[in-house]
Amino acid sequence: MALSPQVPPAGSKPSPVTEVITPETGPSLRRIRKLRVVVVDSPEPKEHNRVHSFAQDEVRIGSGSDADVPLADGAVSREHVAIRLLPDGFLLTDLGSTNGTFVGDVRVREVVVSSETLVSIGKTALRLIPLVETVEHEVSPRASFGRMLGASAAMRETFALLERVAASDLTVLIEGETGTGKELAAEGLHEASARAGELVAVNCGAIPRELLESELMGHEKGAFTGAVRERKGAFLAADKGTLFLDEVGELPLDMQAKLLRALERHEVKPVGSDKSFSVDVRVVAATNKNLAKEVKAGRFRQDLYYRLAVVTVKIPPLRTRLEDLRLLCDGVWEELARRKKASGLPPPARLDQTAMSMLMRYDFPGNVRELRNIVERWAVLGTTAPPGETAPLAPASTASPDAAQAAADPFGALLELPYHEAKDALNERFERAFTEAALARSGGNVSKAAREAGIDRRHLQRMMARFGLRAKEG
Numbered sequence: 001m002a003l004s005p006q007v008p009p010a011g012s013k014p015s016p017v018t019e020v021i022t023p024e025t026g027p028s029l030r031r032i033r034k035l036r037v038v039v040v041d042s043p044e045p046k047e048h049n050r051v052h053s054f055a056q057d058e059v060r061i062g063s064g065s066d067a068d069v070p071l072a073d074g075a076v077s078r079e080h081v082a083i084r085l086l087p088d089g090f091l092l093t094d095l096g097s098t099n100g101t102f103v104g105d106v107r108v109r110e111v112v113v114s115s116e117t118l119v120s121i122g123k124t125a126l127r128l129i130p131l132v133e134t135v136e137h138e139v140s141p142r143a144s145f146g147r148m149l150g151a152s153a154a155m156r157e158t159f160a161l162l163e164r165v166a167a168s169d170l171t172v173l174i175e176g177e178t179g180t181g182k183e184l185a186a187e188g189l190h191e192a193s194a195r196a197g198e199l200v201a202v203n204c205g206a207i208p209r210e211l212l213e214s215e216l217m218g219h220e221k222g223a224f225t226g227a228v229r230e231r232k233g234a235f236l237a238a239d240k241g242t243l244f245l246d247e248v249g250e251l252p253l254d255m256q257a258k259l260l261r262a263l264e265r266h267e268v269k270p271v272g273s274d275k276s277f278s279v280d281v282r283v284v285a286a287t288n289k290n291l292a293k294e295v296k297a298g299r300f301r302q303d304l305y306y307r308l309a310v311v312t313v314k315i316p317p318l319r320t321r322l323e324d325l326r327l328l329c330d331g332v333w334e335e336l337a338r339r340k341k342a343s344g345l346p347p348p349a350r351l352d353q354t355a356m357s358m359l360m361r362y363d364f365p366g367n368v369r370e371l372r373n374i375v376e377r378w379a380v381l382g383t384t385a386p387p388g389e390t391a392p393l394a395p396a397s398t399a400s401p402d403a404a405q406a407a408a409d410p411f412g413a414l415l416e417l418p419y420h421e422a423k424d425a426l427n428e429r430f431e432r433a434f435t436e437a438a439l440a441r442s443g444g445n446v447s448k449a450a451r452e453a454g455i456d457r458r459h460l461q462r463m464m465a466r467f468g469l470r471a472k473e474g
Contacts, residue, residue: 028138028139028141029136029137029138029139030136030137030138030139030153030156030157031134031135031136032055032056032057032085032134032135032136032137033055033085033130033131033132033133033134034053034054034055034130034131034133034134034135035053035054035055035059035083035085035090035128035129035130035131036051036052036053036054036128036129036131037051037052037053037054037059037061037069037083037126037127037128037129038050038051038052038126038127038129039051039069039071039124039125039126040118040125040126040127041123041124041125042071042072042073042123042124042125043072043073043074043075043123043124044071044072044073047071047072047124052068052069053131054068055134055135056085057084057085057154057316057320057321058082058083058084058085058316058317058319058320059082059083060079060081060082060083061076061080061081061082061083061121061126062076062077062078062079062080062081062095063076063077063078063080064078064079065293065297066289066290066293067079069126071121071122071124073121073122073123073124074122075098075099075121075122075123075124076097076099076121076122076123076124077095077096077097077098077099077122079095079097080094080095080097080101080121080122081093081094081095081097081101081119081121082095083113083128084320086112088112088114089112089113089114089130090112090113090114090128090130091110091111091112091113092108092110092111092112092113092117092119092128093109093110094108094109094110097121099121099122100121101119101120101121102119102120102121103117103118103119103120104118113128113130114130115130116128116129116130137157137160138157138160138161139153139156139157139159139160140156140157140159140160140163141156142156142159142163143155143156143327144159145158145159145162145163145185145188145192146184146185146187146188146189146191146192147184147187147188148181148184148185148188149324149327149328149331150321150324150327150328151323151324151327152316152321152323152324154316154320154321155316155321155324158185158313158314158315158316161311161313162185162188162189162192162313163192165189165311165313166188166189166192166193167192167193167194168193169195169282170282170310170311171263171282171283171284171285171307171308171309171310171311172186172189172283172284172285172310172311172312172313173248173285173286173287173291173308173309173310173311173312173313174186174284174285174286174287174312174313174314174315175286175287175288175289175290175291175312175313175314175315176286176288176314176315176316176317176367177288177315177317177367178288178366178367178369178462179318179364179366179367179368179369179370180315180316180317180318180367180368181315181367181368181369182246182286182288182315183201183244183246183286185286185313185315186199186201186242186244186246186284186286187199187244189242189284190241190242190244190282190284193242193282195240195241195242195282196240196241197238197239197240197241197242197280197281198237198238198241198242199238199241199242199244200234200237200238200241200242200243200244201244201246202215202216202234202243202244202245202246203246203247203459204245204246204247204248204249204250204251205246205247205250205456205458205459206247206455206456206459207455207456208454208455208456209252209255211454212251212252212255213255213258213271214231214233214270214271215233215234216233216234216235216255216258216259216262216268217233217235217258217262217268217269217270217271218230218231218232218233218235218236218268218270218271218273219231219233219270219271219272219273220270220271220272220273221272224271224272230270231270233268233270235262235268235279235281236268236277236279238279238281239279239280239281240280240281241281241282242281242282242283242284243281243282243283243284244284244285244286245259245283245284245285245286246285246286247286247287247288248285248286248287248291248308249287249288249289249291249294249300250456250458253299253300253301256300256301256304257301257304259304260301260303260304260307262279263283263304263307263308264307266278266279266280266281267279283308285308291305291308291309292305317364317367318364318367318368318370318371319363319364322360325356325359325360325371326356328368328371329351329356329359329371329375330350332371332372332375332376333347333348333350333351333375333379336348336375336376336379348379348380349379351375351378354383355378355383358383358386358387359371359374359387362386362387364387369466370387373466374387431463431466431467432463432467434453435460435463435464435467435469436467436469438450438452438453438460439464439469439471444470444471445471446460446461446464446471
């Protein structure tokens with residue numbers, strides 16, 4: 001067993017940049033070193049000597065089913081350890097586990113592993129083996145794809161794959177944690193394609209189960225109670241275009257079968273109709289779940305998974321590409337500056353080095369979406385609260401000029417912005433106002449608010465978390 005002497009200072013976050021090779025001819029390549037994880041000892045006999053091999057930026061180990069190395073050990077936390085790729089080794093980080101992470105007899109929080117190392121977590125012993133073997137992936141020369149930004153090797157690898165499949169009609173499955181920008185990837189794929197139709201987005205996790213088929217396939221007038229008029233449905237609306245199925249992992253099994261039938265036959269039958277309609281639709285699906293594991297657990301159809309995952313694109317979490325922070329912050333600042341200018345106001349102050357240092361020490365569980373919220377909050381209130389902590393909202397009497405103008409004229413300033421920025425800003429205002437109103441009507445009862453609003457309870461909870469709203473206590 002050996003440890004690298006390179007122990008990072010407390011609070012620092014080494015940048016997980018891997019080697020990028022630019023040959024004289026051909027595309028630039030990203031070289032990624034492989035890591036092998038062997039379960040040496042476990043309270044579960046069938047886990048003994050199980051080998052896991054990876055060539056990726058981060059490996060997560062824990063008792064949760066979504067871990068890269070899931071362990072059947074009650075003494076292991078759901079998210080126990082993260083191992084991140086560095087240019088000179090692998091950074092082993094304890095994720096605030098209950099029982100700790102040990103190298104030998106020493107409990108560690110962060111340490112860089114450069115050679116074979118024995119690690120103990122809970123009642124399980126793991127051998128980490130950094131391999132000489134590497135894998136190579138093409139990287140894009142560009143630092144953006146559509147509205148996605150990223151100069152890191154991890155993001156440019158993602159961009160290269162998106163660029164290659166954009167012009168095709170291949171079905172794409174986009175995997176990534178909440179807030180990584182999966183919807184922006186779908187938007188970029190559609191805009192870079194040659195498809196003449198529209199991009200139609202359906203959030204499968206936000207629609208009540210009983211309305212999903214109607215939302216996707218359409219319905220005839222009178223097909224069910226409340227069907228007062230004919231509805232075309234998302235497939236027909238996306239004809240000659242792209243259908244984006246967000247949170248596809250939330251679809252119930254019966255709806256998965258109907259979706260598979262539509263994809264295989266290239267036709268849909270509206271609810272209450274005897275007639276089927278042919279459709280020419282490219283499907284892009286997204287999920288924050290590991291669908292391969294959902295298939296093994298029996299929660300997702302294997303045949304549908306293979307139909308969706310013709311090409312799988314993984315969006316890396318922000319914590320593995322912190323070198324992109326400045327670029328992302330500048331992008332948000334430029335949007336805010338354009339909004340201010342459209343309202344006749346001066347631009348916000350740029351984040352200083354102190355603010356950037358705070359961000360570099362944060363793990364961003366909400367990824368790029370959370371970063372955007374932090375930057376927008378700091379632009380108005382200053383760095384009054386660290387990342388991950390919610391600053392108190394300004395009282396109504398001190399509302400910003402932006403808010404006052406928006407109340408007087410909700411569209412005027414927005415109409416001077418680029419289309420996507422204006423649409424996102426207006427949608428953000430609407431979703432917050434809608435969520436607050438729904439909770440006010442229900443007296444803070446989340447289940448009642450979701451039911452009366454006609455949306456899934458989990459979707460309402462996600463919007464509440466996004467805007468820092470809380471349910472009524474007691």
